[in-house]
Amino acid sequence: MRNEYEKTVLRLLAGRDFIATEEVAGLIGASPATARRLINRLAENRLLRRVHGGIRPLPPESNPSIPFGLREQWFSEEKRLLAVEALKLVRRDSVLFIHGGSTTACLGSGIESGSVITNSLRLAELLRERFPADDGPEVIVPGGTLDRKAGILTGTRAERAIGCYHADAVFFSARGLDAEGVLDTSDATAGVARAMIEHARL
Known part of the structure; x- marks a missing residue:
């Protein structure tokens, strides 16, 4: 299920400039603490940027590869x-x-x-x-x-x-x-x- 959450967040972020942490929690039907753990994991893998209050996509010059x-x-x-x-x-x-x-x-x-x-x-x-x-x-x-x-x-x-x-x-x-x-x-x-x-x- 965790993998599905990751894919859901990345897919939605592809068309947005910012998603709040609370919205991420709502999207995956989980607590804010679980959403923060998911965000941290995706940020550590350089798939998004964690910013105050939520997430943003990586800048265009970043490597678009998803970690193997x-x-x-x-x-x-x-x-x-x-x-x-x-x-x-x-x-x-x-x-x-x-x-x-x-x-x-x-x-x-x-x-x-x-x-x-x-x-x-x-x-x-x-x-x-x-x-x-x-x-x-x-x-x-x-x-x-x-x-x-x-x-x-x-x-x-x-x-x-x-x-x-x-x-x-x-x-x-x-x-x-x-x-x-x-x-x-x-x-x-x-x-x-x-x-x-x-x-x-x-």
Whole structure:
């Protein structure tokens, strides 16, 4: 339930300049003390600014990434099921580009062989934990600039590094999808995903 409260507050704050603490309490149907704890947690994760009497959105220049640890908790079972179905679409020995994200990190639990080229530090670590010896898939982590909140490598250096490889398929997640294409809110993140798509067969 706590995760639902967090998502509710962040969604409402996206269209507002200020929300009072009492209003946050009313939105989640909790006491002011519980609302303050929620606000503190979101502020510590740099998802909003805590100000006197309430909350404000972060300034535009702030990193828009939501911390990986927080995203990992949201819809975790649905993400796991998506990963299971996604891996049915590729051969076991495939060379895969996997763009960093809390959904795509779930792929690490089902990959047994082949090669993984990823900008996700969490996915690389998960595969290292699963296969501490030399067995399991080959894991390649290209260079780039570390987005500490998202736990991924981004930027033009990451894009250039991705361009040195070719893969059978690419897996990535995004903020939205419509008839015009895929949406991401970060140019640096989108650039790496675009490079992976351009160098993948599927």
